[in-house]
Amino acid sequence: MNDIWSEHGLTQEEFKRICDELGREPNRVELGICGALWSEHCSYKSSRRWLATLPTEGEHVVEGPGENAGIVRLAGDCCIAFKIESHNHPSFIEPYHGAATGVGGILRDVFTMGARPIANLNSLRFGQPDNERTPYLLNGVVRGIADYGNCMGVPTVAGEASFMPCYDNNILVNAMTVGVVSEPGIFRGYASGVGNPVFYVGSSTGMDGIHGATMSSASFDEDVGEQRPAVQVGDPFTEKLLLEACLELMDSGAVVGIQDMGAAGLTSSSFEMASRAESGMNLYLDRVPMRQDGMGPYELMLSESQERMLMVLERGKEQVAHDIFNKWDLNVVEIGEVAEGNSIRCYWHDELAAELPVRLLVDDAPKLDRPHQAAPERLALWDQPDGAAADIGDLAEPLGQLLSHPSLADKSWIYNQYDSTVQANTVIESGSDAAVIWVPDAQKAIAVTVEGNSRMVYLSPRNGAAQIVAEGIRNLACVGAVPLGTTDCLNFGNPERPEYFWEFVEAIGGLAEGLSQMDAPIVGGNVSLYNETTGVGIWPTPTVGFVGRVDVDLDRLPAGNWTTEGLTVVRLGNPPRTIAGSAYQDLVLGNVCGNLPVPDWDELRAIQALMVDAIQAGLVTACHDVAEGGLAVALAEMCLPGGTGLQIDQPPADIAGWFGECGQSIVVATEPGNLQAFLAKAQEHGVAAQSLGTTGGDRLVANGIMDIGIAALRAPWRTAIPSLVKEEV
Amino acid sequence: MARVGIITFPGTNCERETLRAFASVAGVEALPLWHRGELEDGLDLIVLPGGFSYGDYLRAGSVARFSPLMEQVIQFAHEGGYVLGICNGFQILAESGLLPGALIRNRNLRFISRNLTVRVERTDVPWTCACTKGQLLTIPVAHGDGNYVDHAEDFAQSDEAGQVLLRYCDSNGELTDAANPNGSMGHTAGIMNAAGNVFGLMPHPERAMTDRVGGGDGRILLQGIVQWVDDHSAGEESE
Numbered sequence: 028m029n030d031i032w033s034e035h036g037l038t039q040e041e042f043k044r045i046c047d048e049l050g051r052e053p054n055r056v057e058l059g060i061c062g063a064l065w066s067e068h069c070s071y072k073s074s075r076r077w078l079a080t081l082p083t084e085g086e087h088v089v090e091g092p093g094e095n096a097g098i099v100r101l102a103g104d105c106c107i108a109f110k111i112e113s114h115n116h117p118s119f120i121e122p123y124h125g126a127a128t129g130v131g132g133i134l135r136d137v138f139t140m141g142a143r144p145i146a147n148l149n150s151l152r153f154g155q156p157d158n159e160r161t162p163y164l165l166n167g168v169v170r171g172i173a174d175y176g177n178c179m180g181v182p183t184v185a186g187e188a189s190f191m192p193c194y195d196n197n198i199l200v201n202a203m204t205v206g207v208v209s210e211p212g213i214f215r216g217y218a219s220g221v222g223n224p225v226f227y228v229g230s231s232t233g234m235d236g237i238h239g240a241t242m243s244s245a246s247f248d249e250d251v252g253e254q255r256p257a258v259q260v261g262d263p264f265t266e267k268l269l270l271e272a273c274l275e276l277m278d279s280g281a282v283v284g285i286q287d288m289g290a291a292g293l294t295s296s297s298f299e300m301a302s303r304a305e306s307g308m309n310l311y312l313d314r315v316p317m318r319q320d321g322m323g324p325y326e327l328m329l330s331e332s333q334e335r336m337l338m339v340l341e342r343g344k345e346q347v348a349h350d351i352f353n354k355w356d357l358n359v360v361e362i363g364e365v366a367e368g369n370s371i372r373c374y375w376h377d378e379l380a381a382e383l384p385v386r387l388l389v390d391d392a393p394k395l396d397r398p399h400q401a402a403p404e405r406l407a408l409w410d411q412p413d414g415a416a417a418d419i420g421d422l423a424e425p426l427g428q429l430l431s432h433p434s435l436a437d438k439s440w441i442y443n444q445y446d447s448t449v450q451a452n453t454v455i456e457s458g459s460d461a462a463v464i465w466v467p468d469a470q471k472a473i474a475v476t477v478e479g480n481s482r483m484v485y486l487s488p489r490n491g492a493a494q495i496v497a498e499g500i501r502n503l504a505c506v507g508a509v510p511l512g513t514t515d516c517l518n519f520g521n522p523e524r525p526e527y528f529w530e531f532v533e534a535i536g537g538l539a540e541g542l543s544q545m546d547a548p549i550v551g552g553n554v555s556l557y558n559e560t561t562g563v564g565i566w567p568t569p570t571v572g573f574v575g576r577v578d579v580d581l582d583r584l585p586a587g588n589w590t591t592e593g594l595t596v597v598r599l600g601n602p603p604r605t606i607a608g609s610a611y612q613d614l615v616l617g618n619v620c621g622n623l624p625v626p627d628w629d630e631l632r633a634i635q636a637l638m639v640d641a642i643q644a645g646l647v648t649a650c651h652d653v654a655e656g657g658l659a660v661a662l663a664e665m666c667l668p669g670g671t672g673l674q675i676d677q678p679p680a681d682i683a684g685w686f687g688e689c690g691q692s693i694v695v696a697t698e699p700g701n702l703q704a705f706l707a708k709a710q711e712h713g714v715a716a717q718s719l720g721t722t723g724g725d726r727l728v729a730n731g732i733m734d735i736g737i738a739a740l741r742a743p744w745r746t747a748i749p750s751l752v753k754e755e756v
Numbered sequence: 757m758a759r760v761g762i763i764t765f766p767g768t769n770c771e772r773e774t775l776r777a778f779a780s781v782a783g784v785e786a787l788p789l790w791h792r793g794e795l796e797d798g799l800d801l802i803v804l805p806g807g808f809s810y811g812d813y814l815r816a817g818s819v820a821r822f823s824p825l826m827e828q829v830i831q832f833a834h835e836g837g838y839v840l841g842i843c844n845g846f847q848i849l850a851e852s853g854l855l856p857g858a859l860i861r862n863r864n865l866r867f868i869s870r871n872l873t874v875r876v877e878r879t880d881v882p883w884t885c886a887c888t889k890g891q892l893l894t895i896p897v898a899h900g901d902g903n904y905v906d907h908a909e910d911f912a913q914s915d916e917a918g919q920v921l922l923r924y925c926d927s928n929g930e931l932t933d934a935a936n937p938n939g940s941m942g943h944t945a946g947i948m949n950a951a952g953n954v955f956g957l958m959p960h961p962e963r964a965m966t967d968r969v970g971g972g973d974g975r976i977l978l979q980g981i982v983q984w985v986d987d988h989s990a991g992e993e994s995e
Contacts, residue, residue, distance in 0.1 A: 180769025
């Protein structure tokens, strides 16, 4: 690793191409810029050709992928901007700042579009519970997310967390932000208008995060601790000021284009803005506000210091920017101008320090066609029996085992640290199938949720990814919502290994299929490859963030659990026929195998329509999607918060019915007086509806199969995560 | 018409919903105030909303206390004007000396975001005048530094004088330890000054204004406050 190209993450071939195009060897500053922009993280060189196969168009889409965040229309001019992004490597090295700056980065991506952030979500993956670093990482990540989001005044309303061995040495932290913007007020990252001034606003630049983009594009070896200086440090207070100042300036009409300085900081923001507008830019780097001495063009172009933005203003309106940013006590410096041509020129005290063509580094960045080939052992799993043929036996033990595993246990220890009610628009918050946020500007509510399931995607990348889409749709349906758009965060292993890249290619295929089927186009996202340590990759983990429109009156919204006796409990949808890829198979039987089916999209569409219809008709008292842990866990989760039990008279016939996760099932509880009307609606929509039993008592009972006190189930469910971090409840 | 001024410090993050909440109460003119501005004449109530003024990096509320507008707020309070502090606003009022005691780190050392029950201790004061004695209100809290402390003898004095208006309790109104989220002395969720014109509370009434969002218990508090200041304020007398 001593060649000048490999020090900057380039291959010899890439280096040669740069030399050929430039007609000379790049200097050190230029080489640093090239390395950052051609890193996997910035260039998407392995993934671009596959990302192009995802559905990105639909009747609600206002802004598709390619901008800082995607945008869908909610009602009239009122639009929703949102995106999900990973901060995996930094969070494993330094969990608190890694997670905090992950939240900070995604918030900037959204308010860069002119949107005011109204909700945060996150999807977290940790190593197994007894890994010695898991408590430290969990604690740090949750604190980092909490401190940043809480200080910003953006409610964190939904998320997921699981704990599996494949993340022992490479955790995942995916953060999503949702914002609201009125269509005429949408801003984009264009550096247009030759002569227009380029402004640097926000925090000063320090040495933190240099080479962050290249770090995120490589695998970990054993000495990850030495990479700590490549992790950025977050300052949510400054970001809050930056948010207010940017929105105020955008409102003034002075802004032509704006972009967050995220990965590869000043480099990516300047090149991408120039690329979109097919313009050039002159930057006078000695004017950049600096936090410390000894920084030169190289450091300034590559620093990933947080809470900074690059803006192009309309010439003549500079004073407006000065007034607003001075009011908010933030740096505001003119560091350059939009120029003729299509090159970025960086000057340092009147000397040219770097000059590079934009097209070469952005549009013409390497686009690879990497080989992809399934590992034969993986395909062999599909032929193994799934284990569902065994006798049912007593369910109390496996159910208790599942509910006390941190992946399935109560997550309130986590989400009670996140301010979920600030902004006073939170209708339904964490702990439910989907969160619901009131949007006053539209006089409508949105539903948001984020889903991943690496167990299923590991077993069958294509069908597992499709099942994730189905689960997200079911979660929206539980609050009477239909999707407007989606965002994806694709966390995978090393793309240079054909067996890992096969997972990526297949999963994209499954997502594309599901999202097209359910009319939920992707409007933005992020790819995180090289999630491996010492040659072992994580299980493939695509996560999908959903934004839906709530199509029912809010006073009709069902609860996620029951609190009264005498409700009839019905399972919608045909029961699953396999336990392949289920939590039961993995955590109780100790393997993951079998044939994972494609979701029945027709059935799912019918269930979606039925739920909106039945909720609006006031027929649903409580409902919950059947997901990880299957029907058994779903029913227990509906008993646990309120303490009211369930007598099951018509239990599922087999293990797959109890624990399978591949059906399109939702559990619904109705008042006895509404049962007939509800069943009639189910029939009208062509949805199978099986009455299971009646709520009441303080036990979960299915004659001859289980008889468990709710209190006995609840204690381990509630304490699993607090005891993992060694705290009392 | 009650004129209510709501202050934004750098880092305040609840000013928008606090303005909206007061504006939704009949007979209120809600005015945003910037921390470097001047206090307008004729204000009936000044509100310091929640957030993280100056990032709370030093100690919650300790820097905002020196903000230019705060000198005028302190003067306003000394002249008998009504001042309400919510969450970070409560912390700033305590740092300013307008309220007794201090708010320190929650006893579990973690941020707490939950819907909680508080018990109304008396109702013959501006801040709880629309409630009934012993009424239980469900209002969200969201704070990292809400553990109310004071010197034992000083707290005994304020408690004795009936300055503690809201206490954290369980769903039956009992002051159990488990119902005290942050370890506050005397389960204090809200306390007023001896003169009764300054009140701070950790729960966020502005987040509980409608059945749809948060339930309506916050509205009970704010409506009562507005009614009282409208009837009793110095501004009213000078008109």
